[in-house]
Amino acid sequence: MDYYNEIKNELINNEINRKVKDYSKNKGDLETYYNVGKMLTEAGSHYGDNIIGMYSIKLVKEVGKKYNTTNLKRMRQFYSLIEKGAPVAHQLTWSHYVELLPLKNVNEVNYYISICETLNLSKRKLRERIKSKEYERLDDNTKNKLIEKKETGVKDFIKNPIIIKNNSNKEIISEKILHKLILEDITSFMKELGNNFSFVDSEYKIKIGDTYNYIDLLLYNIKYNCYVVVELKVTELKKEHIGQVEVYMNYIDKNLKTVYQDKTIGIIIVKKDNKFVMEYCSDKRIISREYEIV
Numbered sequence: 001m002d003y004y005n006e007i008k009n010e011l012i013n014n015e016i017n018r019k020v021k022d023y024s025k026n027k028g029d030l031e032t033y034y035n036v037g038k039m040l041t042e043a044g045s046h047y048g049d050n051i052i053g054m055y056s057i058k059l060v061k062e063v064g065k066k067y068n069t070t071n072l073k074r075m076r077q078f079y080s081l082i083e084k085g086a087p088v089a090h091q092l093t094w095s096h097y098v099e100l101l102p103l104k105n106v107n108e109v110n111y112y113i114s115i116c117e118t119l120n121l122s123k124r125k126l127r128e129r130i131k132s133k134e135y136e137r138l139d140d141n142t143k144n145k146l147i148e149k150k151e152t153g154v155k156d157f158i159k160n161p162i163i164i165k166n167n168s169n170k171e172i173i174s175e176k177i178l179h180k181l182i183l184e185d186i187t188s189f190m191k192e193l194g195n196n197f198s199f200v201d202s203e204y205k206i207k208i209g210d211t212y213n214y215i216d217l218l219l220y221n222i223k224y225n226c227y228v229v230v231e232l233k234v235t236e237l238k239k240e241h242i243g244q245v246e247v248y249m250n251y252i253d254k255n256l257k258t259v260y261q262d263k264t265i266g267i268i269i270v271k272k273d274n275k276f277v278m279e280y281c282s283d284k285r286i287i288s289r290e291y292e293i294v
Helices: 003-020 022-047 050-062 069-083 094-100 106-119 123-131 140-147 175-184 186-193 239-255 275-279
Strands: 162-164 197-208 211-221 226-232 265-270 286-293
Touching (some): 022 050, 022 094, 050 069, 162 175, 175 186, 239 265
Parallel strands (some): 226 265
Antiparallel strands (some): 197 211
């Protein structure tokens, strides 16, 4: 095969299509770069890795400056990534895939492709999520569910640790300050818990007997149709924290939840987790997560 001319024609045809068929640019780019990556891989196996450098010199002159060594190597990486099991998602642009190419784990790549499709993430938003190591902060059980395409629940996508932004450079010495930081960027905080969360109230007031209590944060998950009680602690997780959040969850279930809604979930956010305490927690609706201030 005349690999160089095949690659050149593929790229020229794509450039022509990009000018005419604006509606299908993404699809055309991805299919073209996959085909080019495949031919570069085959040419490399025949003539060695230096072939990319040789081809790029000619392509830059004859087709365009963007077909330099770096971008040809990316196309070869892209082909390899698809062959490993990543989908060619036409909702994503080539720029999205460039952000994904450095990732070594194809399951991680598939996770980010999925959330890009679901949430219509821009390249910049995707980069932010990769930088925050979002996939790495998911529970191993959740990762296995995603790989095996099993059903997931509201608790599966709560990151660990949860990243809380400290734009005010406050010293975290109390739950009140931690609470304030979260409220300053409640949208980012809810994304750390997963998708489809909405804010109900802060310090939600409830009356138990003759005593008033205040739930730190009351949220609602639209997809899973349930309230979510969030309690904040600046200490290690203790057994009494579980008792406290359980009381709050039961109160919401009895006084706020309707028969059409699922049972309330409880999240305890702590400075340090205590797996032994959680091991003996009988209520599987309760989950604890550590927080990290950035």
